[in-house]
Amino acid sequence: MLDMASPQLTRSVLYLDGITVTFDGFRALNELSLVIEPGEMRAIIGPNGAGKTTMMDVITGKSRPDSGTAMFDGRIDLTELDEAEIAELGIGRKFQKPTVFESHTVADNILLALKGPRDPIAAIFGSRNQIAGERIDAVLETVKLTEHRNRSAGALSHGQKQWLEIGMLLAQDPKLLLVDEPVAGMTDAETAITADLLREINKTHSVVVVEHDMTFVRALGVKVTCLHEGSVLAEGHLDDVSADPRVIEVYLGR
Amino acid sequence: MIVKKLLEDGLDRRTTIALSAIALAILLVPILNLVVPPGSLLHVPDDKVALFGKYVCYAVLALSLDLVWGYCGILSLGHGAFFALGGYAMGMYLMRQIGTRGVYAHPVLPDFMVFLNWKELPWYWWGFSSFPFALFMIVLIPGLLAFLFGWLAFRSRVTGVYLSIITQALTYALLLAFFRNDMGFGGNNGLTDFKDILGLPVQSKTTRVILLCASLALLGLSLLAARMLVASTFGKVLVSIRDAESRTRFLGYRVESYKLAVFVLSAVMAGLAGALYVPQVGIINPSEFSPANSIEAVIWVAVGGRGTLIGAVVGAFVVNWLKTQLTSGVLASIAIYLAVPPAIANKAFGAEAWLFALGALFIIVTLLLPKGIVGTISDLLERRKATERPPETAPAASQPAE
Numbered sequence: 001m002l003d004m005a006s007p008q009l010t011r012s013v014l015y016l017d018g019i020t021v022t023f024d025g026f027r028a029l030n031e032l033s034l035v036i037e038p039g040e041m042r043a044i045i046g047p048n049g050a051g052k053t054t055m056m057d058v059i060t061g062k063s064r065p066d067s068g069t070a071m072f073d074g075r076i077d078l079t080e081l082d083e084a085e086i087a088e089l090g091i092g093r094k095f096q097k098p099t100v101f102e103s104h105t106v107a108d109n110i111l112l113a114l115k116g117p118r119d120p121i122a123a124i125f126g127s128r129n130q131i132a133g134e135r136i137d138a139v140l141e142t143v144k145l146t147e148h149r150n151r152s153a154g155a156l157s158h159g160q161k162q163w164l165e166i167g168m169l170l171a172q173d174p175k176l177l178l179v180d181e182p183v184a185g186m187t188d189a190e191t192a193i194t195a196d197l198l199r200e201i202n203k204t205h206s207v208v209v210v211e212h213d214m215t216f217v218r219a220l221g222v223k224v225t226c227l228h229e230g231s232v233l234a235e236g237h238l239d240d241v242s243a244d245p246r247v248i249e250v251y252l253g254r
Numbered sequence: 255m256i257v258k259k260l261l262e263d264g265l266d267r268r269t270t271i272a273l274s275a276i277a278l279a280i281l282l283v284p285i286l287n288l289v290v291p292p293g294s295l296l297h298v299p300d301d302k303v304a305l306f307g308k309y310v311c312y313a314v315l316a317l318s319l320d321l322v323w324g325y326c327g328i329l330s331l332g333h334g335a336f337f338a339l340g341g342y343a344m345g346m347y348l349m350r351q352i353g354t355r356g357v358y359a360h361p362v363l364p365d366f367m368v369f370l371n372w373k374e375l376p377w378y379w380w381g382f383s384s385f386p387f388a389l390f391m392i393v394l395i396p397g398l399l400a401f402l403f404g405w406l407a408f409r410s411r412v413t414g415v416y417l418s419i420i421t422q423a424l425t426y427a428l429l430l431a432f433f434r435n436d437m438g439f440g441g442n443n444g445l446t447d448f449k450d451i452l453g454l455p456v457q458s459k460t461t462r463v464i465l466l467c468a469s470l471a472l473l474g475l476s477l478l479a480a481r482m483l484v485a486s487t488f489g490k491v492l493v494s495i496r497d498a499e500s501r502t503r504f505l506g507y508r509v510e511s512y513k514l515a516v517f518v519l520s521a522v523m524a525g526l527a528g529a530l531y532v533p534q535v536g537i538i539n540p541s542e543f544s545p546a547n548s549i550e551a552v553i554w555v556a557v558g559g560r561g562t563l564i565g566a567v568v569g570a571f572v573v574n575w576l577k578t579q580l581t582s583g584v585l586a587s588i589a590i591y592l593a594v595p596p597a598i599a600n601k602a603f604g605a606e607a608w609l610f611a612l613g614a615l616f617i618i619v620t621l622l623l624p625k626g627i628v629g630t631i632s633d634l635l636e637r638r639k640a641t642e643r644p645p646e647t648a649p650a651a652s653q654p655a656e
Contacts, residue, residue: 062500084507087503101493104490112494119508120488123490
């Protein structure tokens with residue numbers, strides 16, 4: 001039974017305990033436990049099929065766990081909510097493949113993401129039609145897309161789309177950001193900018209980053225969790241984790 | 255205030271031009287038909303008024319379909335059902351206006367009920383003698399059906415081709431139901447022999463012109479409403495759902511509420527179009543529910559250009575004008591003129607040729623004009639504007655290559 005008063009739970013922004021997810025008999029997550037503290041940035045590494053994306057799916061309400069506890073902010077049970085409710089609570093997600101609204105302008109992408117009422121009535125008559133340009137500008141400034149404001153998002157380069165999606169996350173102003181492979185397909189220069197960007201964001205938000213790029217993980221300089229076959233294999237400082245013989249065996253290679 | 259803002263955002267150049275054209279037609283057609291003498295070159299004959307009225311109703315149906323398909327990605331292959339339901343509600347009002355002038359001269363029961371030996375009016379016909387009640391039903395019935403259907407389908411996250419198939423099944427089921435005599439809607443023959451609408455004789459010249467103008471007004475209002483809707487944030491969310499549904503969900507939008515809202519609105523629009531269509535063609539029968547009708551409406555939108563609103567209107571006019579030309583045997587006459595024996599010409603290029611032409615049109619548009627007529631023209635205009643503009647002001651050009 002979950003102890004609702006346990007200090008580890010009440011202090012956490014995200015608390016996963018014993019999460020198991022099976023697809024047709026395949027255990028994508030196997031008794032996974034993970035705790036993220038407020039203001040923390042955590043990097044998740046692990047080989048393909050380790051369950052990184054499934055974990056994101058559970059946290060954001062896309063998949064339901066067969067068993068286990070997923071609590072947000074120490075008190076809200078995520079397994080009973082759907083995607084929209086979880087997003088409203090304050091969990092933002094960036095997909096592995098950059099997913100922006102390609103036929104909208106960059107500014108409209110941010111406008112749609114900005115925190116505020118999201119029901120159809122508000123969208124037709126209400127406040128969302130009058131959202132001030134400065135709020136959009138502020139986000140675009142942070143993700144360095146100000147000069148692309150009026151371009152259609154579909155015309156952006158791959159790296160710019162990744163940044164726009166991170167900008168959309170920021171606009172949502174979530175407590176917790178889940179960022180799935182933000183630097184996949186980026187040049188070295190873009191990767192460095194993205195690391196700076198995430199560190200900047202981490203000053204005011206908790207962040208979970210899934211990434212394969214070890215240079216990038218090193219650049220972030222945060223606590224690392226290595227997943228393997230749906231559960232935690234090792235956790236700690238990157239140097240300790242990458243020195244762990246089991247991690248070398250399954251992931252880093254000899 | 256809010257409406258003013260919506261109007262400012264909604265009235266782009268294209269919509270203003272279209273609305274002006276509609277207003278001009280409302281002003282001119284009555285004069286050209288009723289005042290200008292029949293011999294004059296400018297005279298609009300009565301049969302053209304009726305035909306034009308029909309096209310205008312189709313244009314509203316196309317517009318309603320573009321709203322759900324072009325902007326929200328819901329490919330409804332059963333939108334004709336909402337059109338037909340609006341038509342039936344109007345037909346029931348018109349039947350009740352016949353009174354004792356029917357073949358059997360029954361004061362209450364329509365002819366087909368007397369013929370079926372029914373003794374009293376079924377409960378669902380109550381109230382239809384009143385126009386306000388009928389108007390209420392014209393809005394309510396398609397809206398309610400769309401709400402129930404959409405609530406079940408969108409909440410269960412049925413999308414794409416599966417959704418299209420069940421919309422098709424919906425209209426087919428209604429087709430079969432309305433064919434049955436014991437449903438009480440006139441079975442195979444449907445509702446016809448209308449006499450009066452709001453006290454005016456349905457067949458008279460003046461009434462026909464009034465009905466045409468009412469249809470044009472409906473088209474104008476629908477276009478304006480649809481344009482205001484898609485220019486608002488609501489419209490932007492619809493496009494987001496069309497392009498990346500799960501992204502929209504993860505931003506915190508209730509996708510099913512948005513789909514439901516636009517689907518119901520679109521169904522009401524289609525129902526109103528059907529209601530104005532029926533007095534102008536003088537009959538409503540179950541064939542209006544046939545899946546082929548709904549698919550034709552999809553082709554109008556595709557030909558005109560989906561996701562443009564104006565394109566739906568243009569497509570409905572162009573395709574239906576072509577249909578009128580081809581089914582009236584113009585092709586056969588040309589073939590005979592080109593020395594094809596009449597027997598062969600009438601067989602190969604007669605009314606049946608239309609279905610082949612429609613199929614060919616769909617293939618041509620899909621292959622060569624994937625954005626439809628309006629989409630292609632606006633692309634061409636933009637490209638011309640881009641080449642006229644000096645290159646250094648183009649925003650993209652100043653960016654470093656990546």
